[in-house]
Amino acid sequence: MKRAMTWLSVLAVLVIAAGLWLTRPAVVSPARFASLQGDAMPGEVVFWAGGCASCHKAETSDNDLALPGGRRFATRFGTFIAPNISPDPTHGIGDWTIAEFASALLHGTSPDGRHYYPAFPYASYARMNDQDVADLWAFMRALPALPVASQRHDLAFPFNVRATLGAWKLLFLKPTWVRPAETPELKRGRYLVEALGHCAECHTPRNFLGGSLVSAWMEGAPHPAGKGRIPGLVPSALDWSAEDIAYYLETGFTPDFDSAGGDMAEVVATIGRLSPEDHLAIAGYIKALE
Amino acid sequence: MRFSGQFALMVAILALAGATLAHAGGHDGNPAANARQAHMKLYAFNLDVLGAMAKGEVGYNADAAKATANNLLALAMMHQDAYWAPATSTEDLGNETRALPSIWEDRSRFGDIGIQLVEAARQLAAAAGEGQDSLRAAIRGVGGACSACHRNYRQR
Numbered sequence: 261m262k263r264a265m266t267w268l269s270v271l272a273v274l275v276i277a278a279g280l281w282l283t284r285p286a287v288v289s290p291a292r293f294a295s296l297q298g299d300a301m302p303g304e305v306v307f308w309a310g311g312c313a314s315c316h317k318a319e320t321s322d323n324d325l326a327l328p329g330g331r332r333f334a335t336r337f338g339t340f341i342a343p344n345i346s347p348d349p350t351h352g353i354g355d356w357t358i359a360e361f362a363s364a365l366l367h368g369t370s371p372d373g374r375h376y377y378p379a380f381p382y383a384s385y386a387r388m389n390d391q392d393v394a395d396l397w398a399f400m401r402a403l404p405a406l407p408v409a410s411q412r413h414d415l416a417f418p419f420n421v422r423a424t425l426g427a428w429k430l431l432f433l434k435p436t437w438v439r440p441a442e443t444p445e446l447k448r449g450r451y452l453v454e455a456l457g458h459c460a461e462c463h464t465p466r467n468f469l470g471g472s473l474v475s476a477w478m479e480g481a482p483h484p485a486g487k488g489r490i491p492g493l494v495p496s497a498l499d500w501s502a503e504d505i506a507y508y509l510e511t512g513f514t515p516d517f518d519s520a521g522g523d524m525a526e527v528v529a530t531i532g533r534l535s536p537e538d539h540l541a542i543a544g545y546i547k548a549l550e
Numbered sequence: 551m552r553f554s555g556q557f558a559l560m561v562a563i564l565a566l567a568g569a570t571l572a573h574a575g576g577h578d579g580n581p582a583a584n585a586r587q588a589h590m591k592l593y594a595f596n597l598d599v600l601g602a603m604a605k606g607e608v609g610y611n612a613d614a615a616k617a618t619a620n621n622l623l624a625l626a627m628m629h630q631d632a633y634w635a636p637a638t639s640t641e642d643l644g645n646e647t648r649a650l651p652s653i654w655e656d657r658s659r660f661g662d663i664g665i666q667l668v669e670a671a672r673q674l675a676a677a678a679g680e681g682q683d684s685l686r687a688a689i690r691g692v693g694g695a696c697s698a699c700h701r702n703y704r705q706r
Contacts, residue, residue: 320659322698488706507605511693517594517601519693521700528697532690 283426285369290359296394298358303399306392308533309456310385312400314526315342324530327352328408333379335484337470338415340379348405362393368429375425377413378432378470384458386435387451432471439477439548449545452538457531462490462523478549490523494549505543506536582635583647589625589633596621597692600678604686612679619671619678619685622692626671630664640705648705660703667695 307313313324319331328351329344347354353361360371368375368382376382418424438460441450453459464472465481480492491497500508504515512520512528520528531542578584599618602608639651653660670691677688 483706503605503607507601511601511690512697513597513601513689513693517597519696519700521697521704522706523701525697525701529694532693 280423280426283423283430285373285375285426286367286429287363287369287373288359288366290357293358293362293390293394296358296390298394298396298398300395300398300402302392303395303397305534305538306388306396306456307399308530309452309538310396311457311527311530312345313530314523316345325403326406327403328406329410330408333484334486335379336486337419338413340377340413340415341411343410344406344408345400346403346406346408347401348407351407351409352405353400354405358394358397361397362390365393365396366435368425368433375422375429377415377422377425378428381458381461383433383435383472384455384461386433387437387455392456428469428471431469434474438474439545441545445541445544446548448538449541449543449548452534452542453545457527457542459493463493478546488522493546495547498546502540502543502547505546506539509534509539509542510536579646580638580643582633582638583643583649586633586647586649589628589630592625593622593696596625597689600674600685600689604682604689606682610682610685612681615685616675616679619675623668623671623675626664626668634660650703650705653703656702660699663695663699663702666698667692670695 313327315331315333316327316329317324317331318326318328327344327346329342331342333340333342344352346352349355356364356371363369363371364376364380365382365385365388367386368378368380370376413420437450438454439450441447460472460478462484463478463480464474465476465479466472478493480494480497481490482488483490498505500515508514508520509528510532512525512532514520519525596618600615600622603610603615634649634653636654638647639649639654640647641651670688674685674688674692677684
């Protein structure tokens with residue numbers, strides 16, 4: 261009996277160790293990015309499409325190029341606090357390599373080899389192409405360095421155990437395309453919506469573990485802060501024309517000239533800087549939803 | 551017979567007066583909240599005219615665009631302190647308004663966004679007559695000011 265208990269304990273330890281090994285944080289190989297030349301000009305377009313500033317600027321700031329972090333996001337898992345992603349070498353990402361930057365965006369892994377929480381939308385950014393990662397890196401290196409310390413997230417057990425995120429990634433980190441896209445315009449729209457713009461992170465409901473329900477893609481969801489609802493973008497929920505959607509992204513004005521408030525105002529402040537062609541590409545993707 | 555006719559008339563007059571009073575007193579809502587919403591409707595109406603031209607839904611007309619943008623500037627410049635009377639937030643008036651109490655707690659930032667709107671409207675008034683592209687680009691600034699206020703001070 262005692263012998264059996266010992267063997268069971270050993271087995272349990274082995275299973276846990278194997279589990280942790282299988283779900284260890286993934287990184288990109290430095291060689292993959294060594295030969296890529298980043299260009300800050302197209303990197304700026306990636307920056308606005310990615311909406312980095314919406315979360316990482318200071319709480320009451322309107323400066324979308326200063327990214328000291330500190331904004332708080334209340335969810336049922338606890339409160340996430342956006343970190344400093346300015347080029348400050350101590351508090352921000354100034355001493356990172358491009359491979360570490362790519363590992364963060366594409367695998368949700370920090371330079372010290374830990375899992376990031378999916379509040380950072382790497383489940384979407386994982387669909388980014390490598391050149392865009394390099395261009396974004398070139399652009400963000402030139403932003404102002406801000407010596408502001410990042411704060412710890414305030415999460416409840418067991419969500420404060422980062423090792424559990426390996427299992428989350430195994431279940432929900434699937435960097436394949438969700439919707440088909442035949443034409444170049446639809447492909448561009450899909451890239452902007454499913455990868456950079458990470459629209460589905462809010463507009464698609466999540467299961468109890470916080471994984472996006474692909475079966476209910478863009479059908480709208482309860483607001484993660486608990487009050488209100490994020491509207492659906494599927495045709496049954498949104499009857500705007502493609503031009504209406506594009507103009508809303510450009511100006512924040514709805515078809516009857518109310519203006520965006522709430523979280524979508526932040527999105528318009530960043531994604532609104534894209535070209536009219538990109539806005540129409542996003543609108544085309546949304547109109548093709550089912 | 552005559553008496554009852556007079557009585558019926560009196561009752562009718564009293565009933566009408568009562569209904570009028572009730573209408574004025576209870577059903578039309580808070581005057582300040584009404585004025586704010588009317589003002590917002592005027593913004594929206596004029597923006598609709600400009601937006602239709604910017605989007606190309608109707609033909610661009612420099613004179614009409616300029617006149618409409620001047621309407622918007624005039625609206626933005628109106629002195630509005632009395633609109634934001636004390637005790638007229640959604641905490642006081644419920645569903646009648648979406649104005650958050652933070653407007654009254656944060657008057658200087660609220661005022662700054664008002665100034666941002668005036669500046670954006672001024673630029674729009676200068677740009678509106680200079681062609682469709684110029685009009686379209688300047689509307690974005692006004693949209694930014696609208697959103698800046700709504701995301702901070704309007705109930706979601």
